[in-house]
């Protein structure tokens with residue numbers, strides 16, 4: 451815990467520039483989307499127990515606070531996807547990793563992010579019913595830019611805080627040359643032993659990342675911009691999973707999403723556990739716990755996809 455706080459504060463106070471911030475937000479966004487996913491697999495699993503319980507719990511998605519948090523979720527997912535894509539390009543096309551080009555890529559990535567996120571965020575907020583703060587253009591713009599400002603607000607707050615006397619900043623990204631620290635942490639290569647298993651995990655992170663651009667962003671896009679969260683209930687799942695023509699396709703799509711998102715996210719969580727938890731016993735316990743949660747959620751998610759058999 452002390453290591454986590456120290457790393458967080460050193461990352462927040464170290465003025466490492468665009469590359470370091472891109473990495474810090476990438477990690478926070480990945481962990482945030484994973485937290486949502488763990489809860490989400492559990493709530494979809496409840497569909498196995500029939501419509502009453504499921505429909506009752508849907509209020510979780512439909513209140514105004516949940517809908518604003520969905521804009522934050524889109525922020526995290528879209529940012530992480532675009533930044534992940536840049537990392538993958540850097541890994542496979544070394545020219546992209548050269549300092550000058552990397553910096554330009556970060557700005558292109560930011561421009562694409564804003565171009566996609568701003569209209570999507572405004573649309574999602576504006577589409578709420580009027581009694582849930584929707585249908586109000588000024589408020590929709592304010593909320594969307596508020597979500598964008600979140601990381602900036604956190605950075606600003608921490609920059610004003612004086613460094614505690616004697617604080618030792620020893621995270622990799624904070625030892626002086628940010629580009630070097632950034633390269634080492636983001637590429638995740640030189641400070642991890644690259645045996646065959648690690649290499650396979652490294653490759654899996656990149657292949658699953660590319661697949662998730664279609665699977666996870668596609669799923670989010672369909673749910674929010676084609677179907678609409680307000681139309682979601684038990685019958686909605688019946689229409690998708692029991693459809694005589696497309697049912698098998700949607701079940702396979704959800705199974706692939708479940709498999710790749712959960713395993714990618716849990717391997718990602720392992721990076722944080724290994725970086726911040728230095729006590730060997732605690733590290734092993736947390737890694738073991740993460741594997742148990744992963745197996746349980748994979749089983750629950752797959753169970754409901756394979757066995758769901760309700761009719762309207």
Ligand code: HEM
Nearest residue numbers: 487491494495520666673687690704707708711751752755
């Ligand atoms: C707030 C936005 C979201 C909504 C409203 C939503 C809604 C749904 C619904 C209704 C289903 C049921 C199956 C279906 O109709 O296809 C589902 C399944 C699923 N969603 Fe989402 N989803 C959202 C975001 C996400 C995100 C961001 C991810 C991935 C990171 C994700 C991953 C999954 C997975 C893996 C399943 C299958 C779960 C299982 O097998 O139990 N969803 N989602």
Ligand code: HEM
Nearest residue numbers: 477480481483484531534638655659662663715718719721
């Ligand atoms: C949408 C497409 C996505 C892409 C292109 C992508 C790409 C990447 C890449 C390239 C990495 C770095 C891997 C490494 O350092 O070896 C990464 C890390 C990570 N990803 Fe994703 N990812 C995506 C979706 C997701 C989703 C849906 C989740 C959550 C369920 C997630 C959670 C994480 C986490 C927690 C990390 C570790 C971050 C760190 O500690 O540095 N990612 N991702």
